[in-house]
Amino acid sequence: MGKLKNKTFFHSIKIDHNRCIGCVQCMRYCPTKAIRVKNSKAIINKELCIDCGECLRVCEQNAIVPITTSSADINKFKYIVALPSPVLFSQFGQNIMPDQILSALRAIGFDYVYDEAWMCEMTSMAIEKYLGENREQLPIISSTCPVVVRLIQKLFPSLCKLIIPIEPPREIAAKNLREQLSQKHDLKKKDIGIFHITPCSAKLVSINHPETMKYSHLDGALSIQEIYNEIMMILKKSTEPHLMDVQNRISGIGIGWAISGGEIRGLKSSLAVSVSGVHDTIRILEDVEAGKLKNIEYLECLICPDGCVGGPLTVENRFVAKSNALRLIKTFGGKKKVDENLFMNLYRRGFFSFEEEVKPKPFPALDRNRSKAIKKIQQIDRIFKKLPKIDCGLCGSPDCKTFAEDVVRNEAKMEKCIFKKKCERKK
Amino acid sequence: MSTVAVLSQTFNIKGGDFVNAGEPACKIRNILREIGINANVIRRVAIAAYEAEMNVVMYARQGEIRLKITPHKILLEIEDTGQGIEDITLAMQPGYSTATEEMREMGFGAGMGLPNIKKNSDIFNIHSTHGKGTRLKLTFKLNGKTKK
Numbered sequence: 001m002g003k004l005k006n007k008t009f010f011h012s013i014k015i016d017h018n019r020c021i022g023c024v025q026c027m028r029y030c031p032t033k034a035i036r037v038k039n040s041k042a043i044i045n046k047e048l049c050i051d052c053g054e055c056l057r058v059c060e061q062n063a064i065v066p067i068t069t070s071s072a073d074i075n076k077f078k079y080i081v082a083l084p085s086p087v088l089f090s091q092f093g094q095n096i097m098p099d100q101i102l103s104a105l106r107a108i109g110f111d112y113v114y115d116e117a118w119m120c121e122m123t124s125m126a127i128e129k130y131l132g133e134n135r136e137q138l139p140i141i142s143s144t145c146p147v148v149v150r151l152i153q154k155l156f157p158s159l160c161k162l163i164i165p166i167e168p169p170r171e172i173a174a175k176n177l178r179e180q181l182s183q184k185h186d187l188k189k190k191d192i193g194i195f196h197i198t199p200c201s202a203k204l205v206s207i208n209h210p211e212t213m214k215y216s217h218l219d220g221a222l223s224i225q226e227i228y229n230e231i232m233m234i235l236k237k238s239t240e241p242h243l244m245d246v247q248n249r250i251s252g253i254g255i256g257w258a259i260s261g262g263e264i265r266g267l268k269s270s271l272a273v274s275v276s277g278v279h280d281t282i283r284i285l286e287d288v289e290a291g292k293l294k295n296i297e298y299l300e301c302l303i304c305p306d307g308c309v310g311g312p313l314t315v316e317n318r319f320v321a322k323s324n325a326l327r328l329i330k331t332f333g334g335k336k337k338v339d340e341n342l343f344m345n346l347y348r349r350g351f352f353s354f355e356e357e358v359k360p361k362p363f364p365a366l367d368r369n370r371s372k373a374i375k376k377i378q379q380i381d382r383i384f385k386k387l388p389k390i391d392c393g394l395c396g397s398p399d400c401k402t403f404a405e406d407v408v409r410n411e412a413k414m415e416k417c418i419f420k421k422k423c424e425r426k427k
Numbered sequence: 428m429s430t431v432a433v434l435s436q437t438f439n440i441k442g443g444d445f446v447n448a449g450e451p452a453c454k455i456r457n458i459l460r461e462i463g464i465n466a467n468v469i470r471r472v473a474i475a476a477y478e479a480e481m482n483v484v485m486y487a488r489q490g491e492i493r494l495k496i497t498p499h500k501i502l503l504e505i506e507d508t509g510q511g512i513e514d515i516t517l518a519m520q521p522g523y524s525t526a527t528e529e530m531r532e533m534g535f536g537a538g539m540g541l542p543n544i545k546k547n548s549d550i551f552n553i554h555s556t557h558g559k560g561t562r563l564k565l566t567f568k569l570n571g572k573t574k575k
């Protein structure tokens with residue numbers, strides 16, 4: 001553990017300036033207004049970026065590059081484990097079953113492959129249990145999507161305490177695996193490398209910079225896109241007997257975590273809401289902050305449209321993937337398959353719990369001095385009034401309002417507005 | 428630079444407009460965030476502004492929210508020209524509500540709005556003339572002891 005953790009890097013995306021043509025597309029879509037275009041190149045403000053991946057989706061030049069763990073880093077470990085997100089099961093069409101996919105991963109060369117879906121079901125039980133015991137402040141918010149956690153820390157810091165203090169399945173699974181495998185194979189814990197097969201690169205941020213523990217239990221993440229072709233090749237030629245048999249281990253509840261509403265499917269409560277997509281997530285969190293959702297017990301927010309099947313590093317079209325996942329959910333059924341006693345044993349020991357609580361990390365204010373900050377707001381208003389308000393983006397800021405802010409923050413010059421230039425010349 | 432910085436903004440509220448309701452509260456929140464107001468205070472202001480705004484939407488024709496921020500406090504004044512409140516003591520009681528059946532179906536009418544506003548503000552002042560309108564004056568302190 002901790003071998004690959006890179007302490008200086010904070011984000012899971014970078015911009016390839018050789019490819020970026022400065023088209024301002026990503027800047028317009030960024031929900032936290034973290035992107036500016038300077039000298040025809042997009043630049044991401046590290047402080048404001050939440051790794052949602054919106055820019056990855058819209059860039060037509062493929063200039064925004066997701067960062068995942070390199071194969072050199074993976075091979076540093078003696079024993080390599082794959083921990084695929086249940087989204088992987090939805091990527092290969094109708095007739096390919098989970099055990100075939102997991103077997104293919106084994107065949108690629110992973111020493112061990114673990115079905116996260118099983119742990120998803122366990123986590124559902126932990127959520128259920130927690131909800132039964134904690135009702136003072138509602139709604140309780142899911143901790144699964146690392147981008148949502150970050151969004152709350154930055155934009156809705158007062159809601160940090162509503163985040164359920166239960167680790168997401170990938171972390172619990174890795175924690176469990178490391179214990180088991182080191183005993184079973186007599187390995188040192190640090191020689192085991194556990195890698196999440198992920199639909200988004202945001203997971204790598206949560207691995208490198210976990211918010212609720214000192215070190216992540218995972219060692220890295222590979223994208224579904226990176227590993228897709230290799231799996232496909234093995235699936236095509238494979239006639240060998242399966243290396244893995246998980247069919248009677250997992251249920252539709254675990255597989256369901258791949259799509260929006262999946263966490264709720266496993267809950268008894270009917271007062272649960274699921275939301276997906278970055279804009280709808282922001283909207284619902286605004287409502288939560290205004291006290292509008294006090295009657296709701298559990299709120300699942302996933303930053304990607306339709307949930308993780310809509311992750312930016314998936315291969316299958318998300319509508320088809322969703323349909324595949326729904327079919328699997330039906331096939332595997334809604335009956336829980338995990339052992340209650342085993343669950344209770346782990347739950348009581350706090351196996352699922354956060355080590356640390358989620359701490360607020362609000363966006364930087366206009367000024368640390370309150371008087372100055374107030375004056376700056378007034379200044380912004382004055383500047384904004386003089387701007388054309390057509391949000392053309394040519395100045396390099398996403399819209400006129402943000403440009404006015406950038407000017408006041410001393411990050412942009414008034415002359416950058418081509419309309420201002422014209423007015424000035426006329427005078 | 429010796430003058431005290433004061434930010435004043437006014438937002439209109441239209442009675443019966445459930446579609447756009449909540450927008451002023453949201454804008455206020457964003458301003459507070461930019462000024463770097465403490466997260467807990469932001470939450471309290473957001474709750475109070477939203478509840479007060481909804482009361483205008485539900486029980487008045489027209490109204491406005493006036494926001495005033497100084498380095499030491501946040502003032503919210505919510506004023507409307509509506510039916511006014513006949514018995515303020517009664518209206519302040521948790522659970523008291525005159526909301527219609529339709530409003531209740533939309534999830535309003537728990538009679539918790541005014542008590543909630545009072546709970547979340549540091550100074551709460553209400554003035555209402557039956558048949559004319561209602562004015563709330565709320566103060567949120569930014570220094571020293573504030574509510575949790």
Ligand SMILES: Nc1ncnc2c1ncn2[C@@H]1O[C@H](COP(=O)(O)OP(=O)(O)OP(=O)(O)O)[C@@H](O)[C@H]1O
Binds near residue numbers: 483507511
């Ligand atoms: N601005 C207003 N104009 C006229 N009457 C009001 C106004 N605000 C509140 N009232 C009266 O006071 C009552 C109590 O208000 P309060 O906000 O506490 O509860 P509510 O609005 O009925 O329900 P809730 O806020 O829980 O949805 C209202 O039902 C209404 O009769």
Ligand code: SF4
Binds near residue numbers: 199202303308312
């Ligand atoms: S919704 Fe899922 S795929 Fe998308 S960012 Fe969150 S965790 Fe990643």
Ligand SMILES: [Mg+2]
Binds near residue numbers: 482
């Ligand atoms: Mg009310």
